[in-house]
Structure formats: C-alpha cells, structure tokens
Amino acid sequence: MxxxxxxxxxxxxxxxxxxxxxxxxxxxxxxxxxxxxxxxxxxxxxxxxxxxxxxxxxxxxxxxxxxxxxxxxxxxxxxxxxxxxxxxxxxxxxxxxxxxxxxxxxxxxxxxxxxxxxxxxxxxxxxxxxxxxxxxxxxxxxxxxxxxxSTPMTLTEYVDSIQDPRLVLDMLVGAQQRLLIYPDQGFMIHQEIPESVAVAYDRLRGEGFTSRLVLTP
Missing domain, CATH: 3.40.50.620 (HUPs)
Structure with a gap:
C-alpha cells in the first residue's frame, strides 16, 4: 500500500x-x-x-x-x-x-x-x-x-494507464535524479530545484523507489 x-x-x-x-x-x-x-x-x-x-x-x-x-x-x-x-x-x-x-x-x-x-x-x-x-x-x-x-493528464490518470504505480514512482525518482546529476556531467543545463521538490525526492528514494536510478561514483 x-x-x-x-x-x-x-x-x-x-x-x-x-x-x-x-x-x-x-x-x-x-x-x-x-x-x-x-x-x-x-x-x-x-x-x-x-x-x-x-x-x-x-x-x-x-x-x-x-x-x-x-x-x-x-x-x-x-x-x-x-x-x-x-x-x-x-x-x-x-x-x-x-x-x-x-x-x-x-x-x-x-x-x-x-x-x-x-x-x-x-x-x-x-x-x-x-x-x-x-x-x-x-x-x-x-x-x-x-x-x-506531453499528453495532458494527471498523475492519477497516468498511473491508471500504466497499471503499475511503483514503476511510475520509480520513473519519477529517476527523472528527478538526472536533473540533479546530469548538469555537472555536461548532459543538460542547470535548473533551480525547489527545496520542497528536493525533500520529496529524498523521501521517495529513502522509501526504495530506486529501480530507475543511474549509478554515480
């Protein structure tokens, strides 16, 4: 749950x-x-x-x-x-x-x-x-x-379309990680990350939504 x-x-x-x-x-x-x-x-x-x-x-x-x-x-x-x-x-x-x-x-x-x-x-x-x-x-x-x-839809609608809530949360965490680490690797521009987003990301990582993370040194 x-x-x-x-x-x-x-x-x-x-x-x-x-x-x-x-x-x-x-x-x-x-x-x-x-x-x-x-x-x-x-x-x-x-x-x-x-x-x-x-x-x-x-x-x-x-x-x-x-x-x-x-x-x-x-x-x-x-x-x-x-x-x-x-x-x-x-x-x-x-x-x-x-x-x-x-x-x-x-x-x-x-x-x-x-x-x-x-x-x-x-x-x-x-x-x-x-x-x-x-x-x-x-x-x-x-x-x-x-x-x-992108397709105009809510998070709930997207989860319903995929039929795998955990996978969707894993993918959200993976996308957020890349915003944090890829700018320093030259893959994308730097963007300001609001503190509330950073806290939410850390909490989801801590709960184990990590299958889409990339390995970092």
Missing part, C-alpha cells in the same frame, strides 16, 4: 517535471521514443493542429521496449502516426538513439542532412520527463527555441 505522504511526494515531482508551456507553431516536432505510444498520439494531435509541418520520431529500443516495440520505438511511433492519418512525407524516423541526449543529437543531424531549417522545436515526451527533455535540448541545441509538450 502506498501512503498518502508518498503520493503527495510523487505529485510534487510530477508537477515539477511539467514545463507548462503553451504549444505554438514550431519548425519541427520531435517525439522522443519510449514505451508510451501516447507520445506518438499527442505528436499527431499537435500536427493536426498545425503546430509543425514535419515530425521526427527518434528512438531505438531499451530494456522496457524491446519486447513491446521490437522494430524500434521510432518505427512503432511512425506506424501509429500513419494509422492516424499523417502523410508519409511528414514523418522522419531516427532509429539509433538510446538516451535523451542521443535523441536530440541524432535528430538534429538528421534534420541537417535533410536540409530542414530549424529555429524552433516542439519537443514531445512523456509527461514526467518534460523538464529533463527540455534541459537536455537546451544544452545540446541552444540556438533553437524549445517548446515542451
């Missing part, structure tokens, strides 16, 4: 990870690969709303997607977009990236190779990874404007 305090701490991390950007038209939309096909769905919705003329789906496979998406995350996202009516010529795929940094770098290279002029990016991720994705993109592609987006 997950306590009320634990849910409160998880909600604080969830709220902090959301960038609360208002979607606006951008040069390109980039959907970051993951286990969550909702990323593809919201990217398609934004395309239909004329928020971008071109979509890049990026991602190989990971331990959480190897069985579910054997052809690779980007390919499965592309298939979903085509099923939903997006024309083939409006979707590019980048199939080699295995982390957020590679998602950004490899997508940037692909767009450059295709001669696409990029001044702004609508960056679509899972809801609990908006801030991490934003911070990474600002570090690796500082000359473009980054607008963050």
């Amino acid at each position: 997950i306590s009320a305090q634990t849910w409160s701490d998880a909600q604080r991390l969830w709220d902090f990870q959301q960038m609360h950007h208002e979607p606006r038209p951008c040069s390109v939309g980039i959907g970051l690969g993951s286990h969550d096909l909702g990323v593809a769905d919201v990217t398609v919705d934004l395309y239909r709303r004329a928020m971008m003329p071109l979509i890049v789906f990026t991602g190989a496979t990971s331990r959480t997607t190897r069985e579910r998406m054997p052809r690779g995350e980007a390919e499965h996202y592309r298939e979903r977009a085509l099923e939903l009516g997006v024309p083939t010529e409006a979707v590019l795929v980048e199939t080699n990236a295995r982390n957020t940094g590679e998602n950004i770098r490899f997508s940037r290279s692909l767009l450059s190779e295709r001669g696409v002029d990029v001044s702004s990016v609508l960056l679509v991720s899972k809801p609990y990874e908006e801030r991490r994705a934003y911070a990474t993109a600002r570090k690796l592609w500082p000359e473009v404007d980054i607008v963050s987006a």
Whole structure:
C-alpha cells in the first residue's frame, strides 16, 4: 500500500517535471521514443493542429521496449502516426538513439542532412520527463527555441494507464535524479530545484523507489 505522504511526494515531482508551456507553431516536432505510444498520439494531435509541418520520431529500443516495440520505438511511433492519418512525407524516423541526449543529437543531424531549417522545436515526451527533455535540448541545441509538450493528464490518470504505480514512482525518482546529476556531467543545463521538490525526492528514494536510478561514483 502506498501512503498518502508518498503520493503527495510523487505529485510534487510530477508537477515539477511539467514545463507548462503553451504549444505554438514550431519548425519541427520531435517525439522522443519510449514505451508510451501516447507520445506518438499527442505528436499527431499537435500536427493536426498545425503546430509543425514535419515530425521526427527518434528512438531505438531499451530494456522496457524491446519486447513491446521490437522494430524500434521510432518505427512503432511512425506506424501509429500513419494509422492516424499523417502523410508519409511528414514523418522522419531516427532509429539509433538510446538516451535523451542521443535523441536530440541524432535528430538534429538528421534534420541537417535533410536540409530542414530549424529555429524552433516542439519537443514531445512523456509527461514526467518534460523538464529533463527540455534541459537536455537546451544544452545540446541552444540556438533553437524549445517548446515542451506531453499528453495532458494527471498523475492519477497516468498511473491508471500504466497499471503499475511503483514503476511510475520509480520513473519519477529517476527523472528527478538526472536533473540533479546530469548538469555537472555536461548532459543538460542547470535548473533551480525547489527545496520542497528536493525533500520529496529524498523521501521517495529513502522509501526504495530506486529501480530507475543511474549509478554515480
């Protein structure tokens, strides 16, 4: 049983990870690969709303997607977009990236190779990874404007969709850890972490929500 305090701490991390950007038209939309096909769905919705003329789906496979998406995350996202009516010529795929940094770098290279002029990016991720994705993109592609987006849903709705509360809390803690340690490693920009968020993170770690942490020296 997950306590009320634990849910409160998880909600604080969830709220902090959301960038609360208002979607606006951008040069390109980039959907970051993951286990969550909702990323593809919201990217398609934004395309239909004329928020971008071109979509890049990026991602190989990971331990959480190897069985579910054997052809690779980007390919499965592309298939979903085509099923939903997006024309083939409006979707590019980048199939080699295995982390957020590679998602950004490899997508940037692909767009450059295709001669696409990029001044702004609508960056679509899972809801609990908006801030991490934003911070990474600002570090690796500082000359473009980054607008963050994800499926508009509450923490409760997301947990219900995944059907694994502990996994969701593990992922929230993992995303928060990366905001703390990756700036010093040069992977993303530094961001101010409110004390209340830091306390919630420490408490969740102490309760054992640690399966998505990366090892540190």
